[in-house]
Amino acid sequence: MGAFETGARGAESGVIIRADRQSTNRLQGHPPLALIRTGERTINEPVIIPREQHIITRAQISENALKVLNRLKEAGYASLLVGGCVRDLMLGREPKDFDVVTDARPEQIRKLFHSARIIGRRFRLVHVRFGRDIIEVATFRAIPRDISEQPLTTEEETEGEDGEQDSSPGALDHNVFGSQEEDAVRRDFTVNALYYDIHDFSVIDYAGGVADLNAGILRVIGDPDTRYREDPVRMLRAVRFAAKLGFNLEEKTAAPIRDLAPLLASVPPARMFEEVLKLFHGGYALETYELLRHFGLFQYLFPLTEKSLEHEEEGFPVTLVPRALANTDARVNDNKPVTPAFLFAAMLWEPVREQMGEHILRGMNSHDAMFRAAEHVLREQLRHVTIPKRFSVPMREIWSLQGRLERRAGQQAFRLFENKRFRAAYDFLLLRVEIGEADQALADWWTRFQTVGENDRRAMVTDIAPSGTGGKRRRRRRRSSSGQAPSHG
Ligand code: ATP
Numbered sequence: 001m002g003a004f005e006t007g008a009r010g011a012e013s014g015v016i017i018r019a020d021r022q023s024t025n026r027l028q029g030h031p032p033l034a035l036i037r038t039g040e041r042t043i044n045e046p047v048i049i050p051r052e053q054h055i056i057t058r059a060q061i062s063e064n065a066l067k068v069l070n071r072l073k074e075a076g077y078a079s080l081l082v083g084g085c086v087r088d089l090m091l092g093r094e095p096k097d098f099d100v101v102t103d104a105r106p107e108q109i110r111k112l113f114h115s116a117r118i119i120g121r122r123f124r125l126v127h128v129r130f131g132r133d134i135i136e137v138a139t140f141r142a143i144p145r146d147i148s149e150q151p152l153t154t155e156e157e158t159e160g161e162d163g164e165q166d167s168s169p170g171a172l173d174h175n176v177f178g179s180q181e182e183d184a185v186r187r188d189f190t191v192n193a194l195y196y197d198i199h200d201f202s203v204i205d206y207a208g209g210v211a212d213l214n215a216g217i218l219r220v221i222g223d224p225d226t227r228y229r230e231d232p233v234r235m236l237r238a239v240r241f242a243a244k245l246g247f248n249l250e251e252k253t254a255a256p257i258r259d260l261a262p263l264l265a266s267v268p269p270a271r272m273f274e275e276v277l278k279l280f281h282g283g284y285a286l287e288t289y290e291l292l293r294h295f296g297l298f299q300y301l302f303p304l305t306e307k308s309l310e311h312e313e314e315g316f317p318v319t320l321v322p323r324a325l326a327n328t329d330a331r332v333n334d335n336k337p338v339t340p341a342f343l344f345a346a347m348l349w350e351p352v353r354e355q356m357g358e359h360i361l362r363g364m365n366s367h368d369a370m371f372r373a374a375e376h377v378l379r380e381q382l383r384h385v386t387i388p389k390r391f392s393v394p395m396r397e398i399w400s401l402q403g404r405l406e407r408r409a410g411q412q413a414f415r416l417f418e419n420k421r422f423r424a425a426y427d428f429l430l431l432r433v434e435i436g437e438a439d440q441a442l443a444d445w446w447t448r449f450q451t452v453g454e455n456d457r458r459a460m461v462t463d464i465a466p467s468g469t470g471g472k473r474r475r476r477r478r479r480s481s482s483g484q485a486p487s488h489g
């Protein structure tokens with residue numbers, strides 16, 4: 001199927017597209033829906049939306065991005081914003097960052113800025129630095145000849161920074177750089193393929209992205225099956241953008257996902273880690289999680305967790321994961337810090353808890369049982385998603401401190417309170433209390449301990465029963481949601 005056959009679109013959005021094209025197409029002499037063929041893919045004539053017909057103004061663009069855009073323009077190059085920032089601006093949202101594209105080659109871009117450096121091996125990009133802010137500038141990219149060839153992935157591009165490895169960049173660049181049209185069609189979704197041109201402040205739409213933005217539709221550019229096979233991560237991106245934007249997946253975009261989900265197993269775990277953070281630290285983790293499960297994608301990120309979720313315990317579904325994600329969303333939306341250590345601790349807790357229980361049943365002490373369970377779950381998880389040591393170590397601490405939070409007699413509470421992971425462990429305890437897995441009284445004790453002075457703390461410790469357990473453990477039970485979101489970080 002042609003990449004942009006309008007027949008693939010819903011009747012409603014088709015109407016919008018045609019109307020837009022007729023009123024705004026400024027390329028004379030071409031029929032409004034002309035298709036240009038380049039190799040395997042079909043490219044639409046662009047639709048140009050002039051500045052007075054869209055809502056983007058320069059006031060919404062970061063000063064640094066404007067500096068880069070203007071410098072490129074003054075040097076005579078094409079100079080445009082592209083991707084998520086244009087999409088978000090068109091929706092009246094604040095972009096996370098600003099990506100610039102140009103027809104200038106990396107060396108040419110570098111010469112324009114003092115603080116520029118070339119990064120990436122296969123596809124070289126330029127980072128222009130302004131203090132802590134970095135504006136990424138890419139040269140228009142060609143459609144890969146060979147479909148099995150690398151798709152665009154920012155992580156792989158930025159991996160292995162190499163500023164000076166210029167053996168013969170010209171020869172390499174020849175294959176990877178392309179026209180603006182080619183750059184547009186190798187992007188993933190129509191709404192991600194919009195450009196904002198600093199020359200005339202117009203928005204350029206090659207793929208029907210504006211109509212899809214208006215209709216709230218997420219649509220793959222080209223044939224979804226092919227595009228997911230080229231890069232299975234696009235299935236995760238589809239779900240992420242649908243959740244973040246509140247968009248519906250267009251029918252053909254959604255259709256192959258379930259069947260192709262197993263392709264995620266071939267994605268390098270390091271790239272999966274980056275994607276997991278984008279999926280769950282973007283402020284829409286709960287919706288994203290639900291969509292991931294709906295499409296059968298979640299099991300390729302967290303297979304052991306998926307298994308735990310499938311069986312119900314004492315008749316009640318396991319609820320820690322969605323609770324944790326709701327809390328993470330609340331924190332992200334309050335601009336509070338979040339850490340992957342806590343995210344993974346929550347995601348993997350249920351399998352760890354189950355395995356720990358099995359070890360204990362076989363007679364192991366709880367310390368060793370936790371160690372063994374954590375060891376095994378982490379090893380399995382790493383086959384799918386990398387968890388760098390700097391996160392897996394604190395993750396395991398959060399788990400092992402759960403037992404210690406119950407043992408508070410003598411100096412134990414004071415020592416635990418000094419632990420640098422205390423706060424995260426306490427936050428994790430609050431989550432477990434929310435789902436009825438740990439005792440409210442224990443959480444209340446620790447909440448109070450943190451607020452009172454030294455003398456009261458001593459009194460609190462003395463008051464604990466000699467067993468130091470803070471009361472009997474509750475069985476898991478269903479609880480109504482408490483308004484208070486526990487914090488973590
Ligand atoms: P966010 O707001 O999350 O940053 P984004 O759309 O900017 O969303 P990025 O991952 O920053 O997403 O990628 C920037 C742009 O690069 C995308 O908008 C899209 O055009 C293109 N892109 C990124 N990843 C892919 C991919 N795997 N396949 C095709 N195009 C991609």
Ligand code: MG
Nearest residue numbers: 083084085097
């Ligand atoms: Mg982006």
